[in-house]
Each structure stands twice: as structure tokens, then as C-alpha cells.
Amino acid sequence: MTADLIFFLLAALTLIPAFWVVLSSNLVHAGFALLFTLLGVAGLYAWLGADFLAITQLMVYIGGVLVLILFTVMMTRLPEGKRPVHGLDRLVPPAFLGLAIFALLYKVITGTDWAAGALTEALPTTSVIGLNLLTNYIFPFEYVSLVLLAAMIGAAILVREGKANGEEPAHEDTEVTS
């Protein structure tokens, strides 16, 4: 019974700020609401016994992605008058499609007889995940590390100074990277 109550609190923590993320016209507010949504999702992982994923969610999403997003929001902020105004044409079709998708998902969720078994005891998952990553999932693991390297280099090249004006990068830059 207590577990159910905790689930409903976590679901509220996830969903109520999510509405704020979507509807707020101030992106800084939306970013801070996203913090609570991600926190709630981490709590749901913990509720499901995925302790490693809950900590990963905290460290990667809240410690990394969210900080990046907030920095970008603050660096690219426009003065009050120049911000885009959302008219009704940007409200009705997205709302219609969102509701349609939700109705479809709801019908599938309630109409399907899920082969859900009873909950087994939650065991620590970190060692099992580590073992699986280096045996069964070794190829995706290596591939994802390549993707991370490519993303890091790509992001560094994209934000390099001087690149935007089409001029050659400074000479000492190439020496450092070579």
C-alpha cells in the first residue's frame, strides 16, 4: 500500500512538471520544470528496482544534459519583444495530434492482455549490467563509445570560433589538435 502511494507521488512528480515544460512560454521555467520531470523518472526507475539506471539518470540527465540545456537557453536568450509568439495555429494541430496519439496508446494499453507476471524480488543490478555489457552486449557497447567520440568531436568542431565566418582556424589550433 505504501509502495502504491509512492508510485502515485512519483507519477505526479513526473507528469505535473511535464505539462509545465510543454506549456510554459518562458524556456528557463521550462528547463527547471524539466529537472523535476527527470527526477520523477529517476524515482520511477528506482521504484522498478533499476538502481543503476536511476543513478545514471541523475548523473547523465540532470548533471549533464539539463545543465547543457539551461546554459544554451540562457546564452541564446532574446530580448522580450523579439521572442516568437505562439498563435492558435501552433496550438490546435499539435494538441489534436498529441491527443490522438495518447488516445491510441491508451486504447492499446487498456485493450491488451499484457503477459505481466508478479513482481519478483528486486536484486542489485549493477554487476549484472556490467557483466552483460562486456559479454552479450559487447558490440553495442563499443559502438556507443564510438558514437560518443564522434559526438564529442562534432560538437567541438561546430562551436569552434572563426568557423562561423568561413575563415581559416588559427594556426596554433591545428598544432594543438594534431
Added chain:
Amino acid sequence: MTVGLPHFLFVSAVLFALGLFAVMRRRNTVGILMGVELMLNACNINFVAFSRYVQHGIDGQIMAAFVIVLAAAEAAVALAIVLALFRNYGTVNADTAQSLKR
């Protein structure tokens, strides 16, 4: 009423619909990215819930970990693109970024 798999699927469905709504509604590129993050989190909840209730294994959690890694990489590249966009156009409005070369 005990909490079961449909409850998690319901939370995930609401989160996904909200993310889709944000992606379609926002003009600001960072706002679109926030919607994408919501949708990725919705998928992750599904992965973990199914692995807990149906498969009783660890595969869903590993998939969710891969999704988190890819989301981090995607956010880094997307925000670098947003900064380049801001430097070139002076705005982060997705509607103004219509040309590949300036």
C-alpha cells in the same frame, strides 16, 4: 488496486504525447529539444517496466542505458548546432533556419 504494468505504460503515454506536443508547438530549437528528451524518457520508462514485469531480466535496463547515452550525445550535438545557429542568424527560431549555406 495495486500498481501494475498498465500504470507505467499510462505515465509513459502521457509523457510521450506531451513530448510530441512540445516538438510540434515550440518554435525555439531548445524547446523542441526538451520535447525530444521527454519522448526519450517515455520510451525508457517502457523499456524498464517491461523488463521488470514481463521479461524478469536485465535486457530492457541495458537498452535504457544505451538510450540515455545516445540522448546525451544527441543533446551535445544539437546544442552545438543551436549555438552555431544563434551565431549565424542571431536567433534560435527553427523557422528561420531555412538555408544550408549563408
